[in-house]
Amino acid sequence: MRKIDLLGSLAAAAALFITSAGAATAQEAAHSESDSYCAIKLGKSEAGKESPVLARACSSESSADATAKMKAKLAEKSDSTDDVTVKASMAIMYWYEHKNFNRDKDGDMTVIYGDAGNCDSAGYRITPVSWWKNNLSSIFGNGDCGYADITNKAYTYTEQNVYVQYDYNTGIGRFDNNVGVIQIHS
Structure with missing residues (x-):
């Protein structure tokens, strides 16, 4: 009887692992080896929480193609394509x-x-997919998004107010290929 319970537990654990792996694979599918360009649209988050990913798309062709695919995904969810075009x-x-x-x-x-436009002091918070956690080497903030709080993959160290604008900031130092979370803000 005990052997059957153990086998049942192992089967349940295996099923859970396979289900979890499938979910992770679906999320990671947004960035594959053949897709060099991606576009992500973030929603505004509540203080200290992750910004929701509203749309994500990738392309092997160009950044403009990835952005067009992302906008198409947004248009499917929206009643007004004009609003999507302006905000994106x-x-x-x-x-x-x-x-x-x-x-x-x-x-x-x-x-x-x-989604809410330019950065304010709260900004946007994103956890990169695993590929980017291991490969991100440069960040450039646009508009009022000049600073980032960056946390390493192990979530043991955060550097606040890393300046991420202008050409002299060519890399992310100790966070090179080691990014767990990014909070971009003004």
Whole structure:
């Protein structure tokens, strides 16, 4: 009887693992080896909480193609495509696979858009998908989004107010390929 209970428990655990792995795979599908460009639209979050991802799309063609696919996903959810076009037109942050904004070496990039527009002091908070956690080397903040609070993958260290604008900030230092959470803000 005890052996049957143990086998039943193992089967249940295996089913849970397979289900969890499937969910993770679906989330990660937004960035694959063949997709070099992604676009993500974030909603405004409550203080200290993750910004909801409203849409995410990737492309092997270009950043503009990834953004067009993201806008199409947003339009499916919205009654007004005009509102989608206006709000999606301002990027708040760019991610690059390599230091110096991929200028020295070709690499992947992602453009992040904010649903509420430009950054304020609260900004937007995002946990990158696992590929970006292990490959993010440069961040550029756009508009009023000039600073970021960055936490490492182990969630043991956070550096606040990392300046992420202008060309002299070509990398993210100790967070190179080690990003757990980013809170971009003014």
